């Protein structure tokens with residue numbers, strides 16, 4: 280059984296000393312338990328936060344403990360009602376080959392799900408994040424302008440496609456020409472702007488001639504500063520993440536943007552609401568999401584792109600790729 284544990288807490292970007300691959304015996308499941316073999320491991324930006332010993336919505340990973348993460352696994356042995364050998368399940372087993380479970384917080388995906396890994400993406404946490412954050416907090420109306428960054432990633436891509444379904448003008452922001460082309464040509468956004476462009480703020484202004492009504496905040500940094508002067512009165516800002524700042528210890532360099540941010544919120548009467556997907560919305564919202572998203576995927580109204588990396592041992596490098604914008608689509612490790 281291979282597992283990847285947190286060896287030391289990184290300052291800035293994780294490096295080769297941050298995570299360590301360990302070998303141990305395959306655990307055995309006892310009475311009322313099942314043995315699960317990981318098939319796919321999800322990599323997500325929040326994992327960087329779990330490496331810090333800081334107050335957050337979830338406990339940090341302890342030194343020497345395996346990294347947390349959602350997996351799609353296969354049942355190898357089972358003494359748990361409702362789970363049979365061969366079933367695919369969604370579970371929080373972390374970065375390891377095998378885990379023992381009593382079935383708590385494990386979702387059975389059946390013996391033959393069409394796209395098992397999608398439970399980690401479009402049909403799972405990132406898809407639901409996009410759906411609930413946009414519709415319940417962003418409340419987009421037809422004809423309004425919606426802006427979202429990390430637009431080729433699982434959250435941003437879904438936000439933009441749902442906003443198109445709702446009749447909005449959708450402006451994506453992504454890193455590089457290839458991602459921007461995908462966002463417009465395959466995902467159907469109206470425009471996509473490269474945040475690495477020198478004149479990014481000017482391009483964003485041109486792309487939003489009627490201002491911005493919903494800014495779905497995924498990244499912070501330069502993108503947020505470009506958005507601020509364009510926000511319309513009563514704009515909504517679901518605050519989902521700020522990946523541009525995840526690797527910065529302390530405060531970023533440069534001028535203090537606090538007054539500009541708070542001043543805009545005040546003058547433009549912007550509704551700003553942070554949310555954590557695990558506990559910010561009720562079970563009804565989840566049911567709505569699962570039903571609507573299943574329909575949209577079947578009708579081809581929502582498209583989904585994954586990047587599959589082979590091998591658990593390659594997960595640490597893949598996580599850094601994700602944090603640095605070198606992933607393209609939902610990052611999943613085939614274990």
Ligand code: NDP
Pocket residue numbers: 323324325404405408428429430431432433434435452453454455458474497498500502518519520521522523524554555556557601602603604605606608609610
């Ligand atoms: P992605 O797979 O899209 O990966 C993150 C992307 O962020 C990178 O690929 C990169 O895309 C972009 N990025 C990185 N650095 C910068 C930067 N400095 N400026 C602009 N863009 C940058 O991630 P997800 O779709 O999984 O997650 C998107 C956001 O949603 C994250 O902030 C994440 O933490 C958050 N999230 C929050 C949840 C919640 O409950 N609140 C739940 C799930 C996700 P590019 O190359 O295009 O710039």
